Amino acid sequence: MNENPLKVLFLASEATPFAKTGGLADVAGALPKTLKELGHDIRVVMPGYGFIDREKFMIKEFMAELTVPMNGQTEQAAILETTIGQAPVYMVYSPKYFDREGIYMYHDDADRFVFFCRAAMEMLKRIDWAPDILHCNDWHTAIIPNWLHTIYKDDPFFNRTASIYSIHNLAYQGVFGHRVLEIAGVAKYQFMIPPGVSPENQINMMGRGIFFADLVNTVSRTYAEEILTPEYGQGFDWLLRERRDRLYGILNGIDYEVQNPATDPHIYRHYDLNHPELKLENKTALQREAGLAEEPNTPLIGMISRLSDQKGFDLVGQVIEAMMDNLRFQFILLGTGEERYHHLFNSIKDRFPDRSAVYLTFNASLAQKIYAGSDMFLMPSRFEPCGLGQLIAMRYGSVPIVRETGGLKDTVSNYNPATDSGNGFTFKKYDALAMYTAIVRAIETYRYRERWRTLVNRGMSADFSWRNSALKYVDLYRRALNIRADHPVPNEFLNVPG
Numbered sequence: 062m063n064e065n066p067l068k069v070l071f072l073a074s075e076a077t078p079f080a081k082t083g084g085l086a087d088v089a090g091a092l093p094k095t096l097k098e099l100g101h102d103i104r105v106v107m108p109g110y111g112f113i114d115r116e117k118f119m120i121k122e123f124m125a126e127l128t129v130p131m132n133g134q135t136e137q138a139a140i141l142e143t144t145i146g147q148a149p150v151y152m153v154y155s156p157k158y159f160d161r162e163g164i165y166m167y168h169d170d171a172d173r174f175v176f177f178c179r180a181a182m183e184m185l186k187r188i189d190w191a192p193d194i195l196h197c198n199d200w201h202t203a204i205i206p207n208w209l210h211t212i213y214k215d216d217p218f219f220n221r222t223a224s225i226y227s228i229h230n231l232a233y234q235g236v237f238g239h240r241v242l243e244i245a246g247v248a249k250y251q252f253m254i255p256p257g258v259s260p261e262n263q264i265n266m267m268g269r270g271i272f273f274a275d276l277v278n279t280v281s282r283t284y285a286e287e288i289l290t291p292e293y294g295q296g297f298d299w300l301l302r303e304r305r306d307r308l309y310g311i312l313n314g315i316d317y318e319v320q321n322p323a324t325d326p327h328i329y330r331h332y333d334l335n336h337p338e339l340k341l342e343n344k345t346a347l348q349r350e351a352g353l354a355e356e357p358n359t360p361l362i363g364m365i366s367r368l369s370d371q372k373g374f375d376l377v378g379q380v381i382e383a384m385m386d387n388l389r390f391q392f393i394l395l396g397t398g399e400e401r402y403h404h405l406f407n408s409i410k411d412r413f414p415d416r417s418a419v420y421l422t423f424n425a426s427l428a429q430k431i432y433a434g435s436d437m438f439l440m441p442s443r444f445e446p447c448g449l450g451q452l453i454a455m456r457y458g459s460v461p462i463v464r465e466t467g468g469l470k471d472t473v474s475n476y477n478p479a480t481d482s483g484n485g486f487t488f489k490k491y492d493a494l495a496m497y498t499a500i501v502r503a504i505e506t507y508r509y510r511e512r513w514r515t516l517v518n519r520g521m522s523a524d525f526s527w528r529n530s531a532l533k534y535v536d537l538y539r540r541a542l543n544i545r546a547d548h549p550v551p552n553e554f555l556n557v558p559g
């Protein structure tokens with residue numbers, strides 16, 4: 062048991078296994094579990110989306126009615142309750158805001174997430190549980206550090222609470238009109254992010270999180286450095302440089318209990334480090350299921366990803382035909398996203414039916430089959446805060462081919478046959494030819510069985526579990542508490558007329 066346990070509320074818009082669109086859900090599902098195992102009193106709060114299966118996850122009602130101030134009035138929420146591991150999970154439910162098919166991209170997203178955050182704060186007071194740390198994640202919860210300096214500033218309940226703001230993806234910022242400040246009850250404070258971030262009449266939630274949080278972190282060290290530059294800063298490099306003394310990078314882990322080829326219920330045949338050869342059965346079964354030629358010796362390259370430019374699909378688009386024409390490999394893709402990429406991959410599938418398989422959908426079970434059945438995992442991202450795909454791939458013995466950016470750079474090093482070092486294949490420049498060359502190197506190396514086996518083993522035996530990173534978060538939480546006590550937010554940006 063931890064001698065000095067912390068009380069932490071972890072706020073996220075998505076968390077596995079309940080609701081997921083990307084890596085944030087994986088983090089929210091795993092980090093709190095590990096922190097709990099380390100002896101801290103960590104609790105998660107997320108929206109109780111209508112599509113979440115309450116029976117399956119044993120979700121119970123925790124609080125039938127909670128009054129939530131919104132937009133100068135009050136509305137009602139219900140709070141539901143379940144667990145992730147031993148960590149309690151609260152879900153803020155409101156039919157008006159959360160009975161939707163999806164998670165994001167609704168016209169009232171500003172209202173929905175402000176409501177979620179406010180309900181979370183009010184719930185804490187109702188249950189009389191004042192956290193040491195409010196751990197906010199991405200723009201959906203960015204209003205909270207802002208509130209600690211405004212509406213809750215003089216509230217004794219929160220006067221020892223510090224805030225952490227974690228940036229999982231700087232590209233999604235939550236940009237709204239001024240009305241969001243009224244909804245959130247902070248309009249009268251009249252402060253804005255200083256001009257220059259986005260058009261003057263816009264409110265940027267991400268900016269508020271960065272500005273008001275006691276500490277800010279992102280999910281790898283390299284990304285924490287990259288976002289200080291205009292190339293990666295998404296308009297916020299100046300503010301991040303301003304806050305540099307409060308900016309940290311902590312690599313995400315993956316849940317080694319869930320992501321485990323020895324126990325994964327979704328894959329065809331279990332295997333582990335001592336029996337990596339059994340991985341081949343997963344490859345054969347995947348080839349069969351996906352309609353690919355059942356060729357054990359042809360390298361199978363997998364991709365599982367949102368289909369967006371961020372993930373490097375413009376590079377893939379430029380050379381995929383040439384790759385299929387010139388190189389001997391099979392390709393399997395699972396992903397949804399931009400329409401033009403749906404067209405692109407449908408046409409690849411039509412042209413190369415027994416060498417390519419394309420699933421334009423979100424399918425968590427198939428994803429595991431692809432991690433287990435593929436030989437290589439391609440992630441040529443333009444930018445990548447951390448990236449989980451490459452970590453899961455390594456755990457399943459699929460060798461990553463990545464661009465050296467963000468968390469990809471921090472976790473994958475280039476294979477050097479001369480020194481027999483490295484755990485994957487990397488390229489630097491964001492360029493289709495550079496990617497093509499890395500893929501050629503991977504396919505070439507695959508022919509040397511012993512070398513390939515070393516690479517597979519290296520990935521499978523690496524430790525990207527959450528424990529190390531969770532300890533770093535504990536350290537960050539303690540720093541935030543000290544900073545909160547010593548340095549209130551500087552005043553120079555406050556009261557800029559809005």
Ligand code: ADP
Pocket residue numbers: 082083084085087230365366367395396397422423424425426428447448449450451453
């Ligand atoms: P991001 O959060 O930017 O989308 P990450 O690599 O951090 O990227 O996390 C992506 C996560 O979502 C991984 O766990 C990956 O397996 C999963 N994923 C992405 N697309 C799909 C899909 N179409 N079906 C199933 N899982 C997916």
